[in-house]
Amino acid sequence: MSAVTGVQGTVAALRREVCALHEQLTRYQLVVWTAGNVSARVPGHDLLVIKPSGVSYDDLTPENMVVCDLDGKVVDGRHAPSSDTEAQAYVYREMPEVGGVVHTHSTYATAWASRGEAVPCVLTMGADEFGGEIPVGPFAMIGDDSIGRGIVETLRASRSPAVLMQNHGVFTVGPTARAAVKAAVMCEDVARTVHIARQLGEPIPIAQAHVDSLHHRYQNVYGQQKDRR
Numbered sequence: 001m002s003a004v005t006g007v008q009g010t011v012a013a014l015r016r017e018v019c020a021l022h023e024q025l026t027r028y029q030l031v032v033w034t035a036g037n038v039s040a041r042v043p044g045h046d047l048l049v050i051k052p053s054g055v056s057y058d059d060l061t062p063e064n065m066v067v068c069d070l071d072g073k074v075v076d077g078r079h080a081p082s083s084d085t086e087a088q089a090y091v092y093r094e095m096p097e098v099g100g101v102v103h104t105h106s107t108y109a110t111a112w113a114s115r116g117e118a119v120p121c122v123l124t125m126g127a128d129e130f131g132g133e134i135p136v137g138p139f140a141m142i143g144d145d146s147i148g149r150g151i152v153e154t155l156r157a158s159r160s161p162a163v164l165m166q167n168h169g170v171f172t173v174g175p176t177a178r179a180a181v182k183a184a185v186m187c188e189d190v191a192r193t194v195h196i197a198r199q200l201g202e203p204i205p206i207a208q209a210h211v212d213s214l215h216h217r218y219q220n221v222y223g224q225q226k227d228r229r
Contacts, residue, residue, distance in 0.1 A: 090148025
């Protein structure tokens with residue numbers, strides 16, 4: 001019996017959502033060519049939906065999204081999944097609160113990653129979204145769960161939904177795939193602004209008490225209740 005039997009409707013909806021969210025990566029210029037991906041957990045099941053490997057963004061369809069188990073093995077789909085699948089599967093296994101993962105090589109954030117340098121919390125937007133600095137994770141090779149281990153190790157010690165994996169790029173997580181995409185967009189915006197600020201001089205850090213207050217307000221008060229995800 002197929003692993004997706006009984007959840008076909010949910011999987012079909014997630015294939016549509018994950019496919020559509022890739023348009024946001026190109027809209028905000030977070031990816032080039034076929035690099036980067038969005039994935040989503042299938043709620044209540046040990047499954048994820050992820051972008052196929054090496055397929056142009058213009059050619060992505062809901063039907064060519066790939067369904068994998070949480071060991072990264074394909075259970076439904078005609079294409080090979082993203083090369084990041086095992087890493088993201090590890091994140092889903094180890095962080096049950098995560099419902100979506102995004103990977104980009106967005107220019108400014110990846111420039112910080114190439115230096116192995118965290119983006120400091122010198123903007124209210126950084127405090128709001130990331131609860132402090134955007135941390136750096138360890139260098140790890142692509143193709144197995146090594147990157148996933150670095151993501152989990154780093155994010156467990158941080159309030160940030162984003163991690164800059166050294167010499168590689170950005171990984172973001174969220175309770176939904178949409179929330180993870182938002183974190184990726186915000187990560188690049190903060191990284192770009194702080195980079196520009198450093199060309200002018202040393203940015204002024206925000207006091208920790210203010211970071212805590214800003215983060216709490218943004219996560220729990222700001223916006224409409226239905227959008228807090």
